[in-house]
Amino acid sequence: xxxxxxxxxxxxxxxxxxxxxxxxxxxxxxxxxxxxxxxxxxxxxxxxxxxxxxxxxxxxxxxxxxxxxxxxxxxxxxxxxxxxxxxxxxxxxxxxxxxxxxxxxxxxxxxxxxxxxxxxxxxxxxxxxxxxxxxxxxxxxxxxxxxxxxxxxxxxxxxxxxxxxxxxxxxxxxxxxxxxxxxxxxxxxxxxxxxxxxxxxxxxxxxxxxxxxxxxxxxxxxxxxxxxxxxxxxxxxxxxxxxxxxxxxxxxxxxxxxxxxxxxxxxxxxxxxxxxxxxxxxxxxxxxxxxxxxxxxxxxxxxxxxxxxxxxxxxxxxxxxxxxxxxxxxxxxxxxxxxxxxxxxxxxxxxxxxxxxxxxxxxxxxxxxxxxxxx
Ligand code: SF4
Numbered sequence: 001x002x003x004x005x006x007x008x009x010x011x012x013x014x015x016x017x018x019x020x021x022x023x024x025x026x027x028x029x030x031x032x033x034x035x036x037x038x039x040x041x042x043x044x045x046x047x048x049x050x051x052x053x054x055x056x057x058x059x060x061x062x063x064x065x066x067x068x069x070x071x072x073x074x075x076x077x078x079x080x081x082x083x084x085x086x087x088x089x090x091x092x093x094x095x096x097x098x099x100x101x102x103x104x105x106x107x108x109x110x111x112x113x114x115x116x117x118x119x120x121x122x123x124x125x126x127x128x129x130x131x132x133x134x135x136x137x138x139x140x141x142x143x144x145x146x147x148x149x150x151x152x153x154x155x156x157x158x159x160x161x162x163x164x165x166x167x168x169x170x171x172x173x174x175x176x177x178x179x180x181x182x183x184x185x186x187x188x189x190x191x192x193x194x195x196x197x198x199x200x201x202x203x204x205x206x207x208x209x210x211x212x213x214x215x216x217x218x219x220x221x222x223x224x225x226x227x228x229x230x231x232x233x234x235x236x237x238x239x240x241x242x243x244x245x246x247x248x249x250x251x252x253x254x255x256x257x258x259x260x261x262x263x264x265x266x267x268x269x270x271x272x273x274x275x276x277x278x279x280x281x282x283x284x285x286x287x288x289x290x291x292x293x294x295x296x297x298x299x300x301x302x303x304x305x306x307x308x309x310x311x312x313x314x315x316x317x318x319x320x321x322x323x324x325x326x327x328x329x330x331x332x333x334x335x336x337x338x339x340x341x342x343x344x345x346x347x348x349x350x351x352x353x354x355x356x357x358x359x360x361x362x363x364x365x366x367x368x369x370x371x372x373x374x375x
Contacts, residue, residue, distance in 0.1 A: 002219025005212050006193060012203060013196030014243065016057065017087075019203035023050055027205050032148070033094035035103065036075065036238070037262050037295055039122065040095075040283055043145045045206060046164035047156045049092060053202030054079050055239060055263060056355050067109040068102070073326045074355040075238070076102040083114050093118040093151040095144060099295045100329050118151035120144055126297050128288050137284035162279045165272075171201070171210045172268035178213050179258070179265060181220040183314050186228040186255030188220065191235075192246035194256050199239075199263055228255060231374055234310055236260040236303075237322035237353070238330060244360045245322070245353060245367075252371045258314045260307055261322075266293055294329050303333055304340030311346055317374055319348040347374060 012019035024031060032044045034051045044051035056078035064081035082088060094117055096107045107121045122144055125133040145156055175198070182189040189197070197216070201209045230253025240246055240261060249256070259265050273285045292302040307319055319341055323330060334350070341348045349370045351363055 002216050003188070005215050005219075006189065006197060009200040009209075009212060009216075010193045010196040013199035016055075016203050019200060020052055023052075023204050023208075027208070029205065030092045030152070031090065033088060033091045033117075035079065035094065035096040035106075037097065037099060037266075038124070038287070039097055040141050040144060041206075042161060042164040042168050042279075042283065043141065043148060043156065044095070045167060046145075046160035047148055047152055047154065048160075049152070050205050051095075052091075053199075053263070054088075054094070055199070055202060057082065058242065058355055061356065067113055068105060071326050072102045072105070073324055075324070076106050078355060080106060080109060080113065083110065083117070088114075088117065091117055093120060093148060095120045095122055095148075097122045097124065099124075100327070102326075118147070120147045120151070124287060124296070128290075128296060134281075134284050134288055137287050138280045141280050141283050158279065165279050165282065167207050167210070169272055171206045171213075172271070174210050174213050174217065175201075175265075175268040177217050178220075181217055183232075183257040185220050185223055185226050186230070186232070186257060187226050188223065190246075191233070191240075191249040191254055191256040192243060195240045195246055195261075195264070196243070202263065229253070230255055231318065231371060232257040232314065232316045234258040234260065234307055234314070234316045234319045235264075235322060236307060236319060237262075238324040238327055239263040240322050241353065241355055242357055242360075245351065245363055248360065248364050248367050252367055254320075254367070254371065257316050258310045260292070260303065260310070262294075294333050301333070301336050304337030307337065308340065308344045308346060317347070318370070319346055321348060321350045322353050323350060325352050325354040 027050060030049045031052050032049045033054045034041055035054050041051040056075035059078060059081060061077050061081050063084040064077045067080055068077050096103060096119060098104045098107060098121060107119065111119045122140060125136040127133040128137060149156055182194050233254050233256055235256050270286055270289050272282050276282045276285055290296050292298060292306040
């Protein structure tokens with residue numbers, strides 16, 4: 001039975017439009033678009049809406065070229081393309097953080113190109129661990145709440161935010177358990193299924209989705225020891241797409257036993273503080289406590305050492321970098337952790353990916369060669 005749930009969520013992860021339609025029909029809730037990364041979804045959920053992750057997709061790009069250069073990442077270009085084609089016409093608002101130059105441009109372009117969709121910009125402080133940075137984060141979350149109230153013509157109470165935060169805490173805890181169990185059962189949760197199951201959560205009501213993941217977790221717990229004999233990989237990057245690359249992983253017996261993906265463990269690996277009462281402060285501390293996240297100032301550059309530790313903990317054989325083309329924040333990190341992985345003797349494969357890429361023979365050859373090198 002739980003294997004049907006795996007298939008259902010993998011389907012939803014692969015078919016966002018259908019998943020969103022189903023979510024709207026089954027919950028009766030409105031949709032608010034949340035751009036990557038770290039948008040405070042709890043505020044949207046507290047407003048009685050479903051936050052839907054805007055992670056681009058695969059399509060031909062033409063209209064977006066009026067606003068964005070061809071060297072912007074495919075996620076931002078695709079989001080704008082879909083919006084200009086009217087795909088997001090019934091979205092009640094969008095929230096866009098400003099982590100990179102592309103996002104900063106998109107915030108203004110979106111306002112100009114799509115004036116009917118309220119656009120809420122969000123900025124996190126560079127110095128998130130100063131008292132002033134912490135207060136700034138709290139104020140930003142509250143400002144987003146206020147702007148969403150104006151966009152939706154409703155008041156969001158503190159109690160609703162607390163309830164939503166609890167739903168998300170349950171989700172984050174459940175996902176930590178899911179990834180740990182999936183790492184022990186790569187024969188059941190292949191690299192592609194693992195990724196698509198996780199991605200499905202971007203398009204569903206989190207309470208419903210969490211219930212389904214709990215069912216999968218119980219099913220995995222009841223399984224005997226895994227028979228998997230292939231390669232155990234840690235995957236890092238923004239997203240593990242296009243999914244054809246994951247088909248190649250599966251063909252070559254590569255399991256994703258751990259990840260450092262923006263559509264993945266970065267969403268839930270930082271637990272909330274138990275000793276903080278105020279819900280907005282709890283949310284701000286989750287930003288404060290983030291470690292090794294590309295998008296938050298990290299003078300110690302912990303990403304490499306965290307991946308090396310993850311490799312040991314999960315008995316992984318290698319790290320696979322899925323570098324989103326033209327994503328400068330991710331690219332800046334690479335030379336630093338590449339050297340650390342090499343010094344630690346961790347084999348790694350660098351794949352440059354783009355949501356619109358069409359030919360897969362070159363990555364197929366590189367993945368096959370990498371596997372031969374490891375075996
Ligand atoms: S450049 Fe990177 S961080 Fe910026 S929007 Fe694209 S994928 Fe996200």
